[in-house]
Amino acid sequence: MAPPPTMEHMDVLEHGPSYALSRVSQELSRSLEHVAQHESRSLSAFADAIAEAPRVFVIGAGRSGLALKMTAMRLMHLGLEVHVAGEVTTPAISSGDLLITASGSGTTTGIVSAAETAVSLGAKVAAITTAASSPLAKLSSATIVVPAAGKLDRSEAASVQYAGSLFEQAVVLIGDAVFHALWRRSGASADDLWPRHSNLE
Numbered sequence: 001m002a003p004p005p006t007m008e009h010m011d012v013l014e015h016g017p018s019y020a021l022s023r024v025s026q027e028l029s030r031s032l033e034h035v036a037q038h039e040s041r042s043l044s045a046f047a048d049a050i051a052e053a054p055r056v057f058v059i060g061a062g063r064s065g066l067a068l069k070m071t072a073m074r075l076m077h078l079g080l081e082v083h084v085a086g087e088v089t090t091p092a093i094s095s096g097d098l099l100i101t102a103s104g105s106g107t108t109t110g111i112v113s114a115a116e117t118a119v120s121l122g123a124k125v126a127a128i129t130t131a132a133s134s135p136l137a138k139l140s141s142a143t144i145v146v147p148a149a150g151k152l153d154r155s156e157a158a159s160v161q162y163a164g165s166l167f168e169q170a171v172v173l174i175g176d177a178v179f180h181a182l183w184r185r186s187g188a189s190a191d192d193l194w195p196r197h198s199n200l201e
């Protein structure tokens, strides 16, 4: 049986998508401000790991993976060699490379297993997750912990949104922020980056 409707549920029914958008915006903003204030060292370590890696690989399942693909594209625009795990052109990861992972739960089997493989080969792992003590976080040398609901968390205290939506939104914006910092650090102009945009679309 469905649980009784909460105040938030009633408000969305009454006011519709514009109210829902405000709620999404509010909780995303709160979560990201927390990351900016409390994960400053991790954000720097994450950016440094990207800057130091000869090659960057990204992996995440489902929407977590889709969110990371946006970061992969921007890092390519910056001139880095970037590969998305699972694509047919993706080569083998090896020593010194960086594997960027996103998993709200930090337990998704394929992602943890990829991180184990990376570490066993001498590559570094960076992670964005909600779970600081998760198996994925334990394999990571640069972990950004996002206050957000895991995909199975049904409590509205962490997020009113469905499943891992808040986490997945945060992954996109954390990726953009890390890219932004690396871009400013590079000294390149927007025009310097522009020729790397796809011309086959």
Ligand SMILES: O=P(O)(O)OC[C@H]1O[C@](O)(CO)[C@@H](O)[C@@H]1O
Binding pocket: 061, 062, 063, 064, 102, 103, 104, 105, 106, 107, 108, 111, 151, 163, 164, 165, 168
């Ligand atoms: O982020 P996690 O915990 O690895 O889970 C990934 C899975 O959760 C979802 O994001 C569900 O919202 C799926 O898209 C994906 O398969």
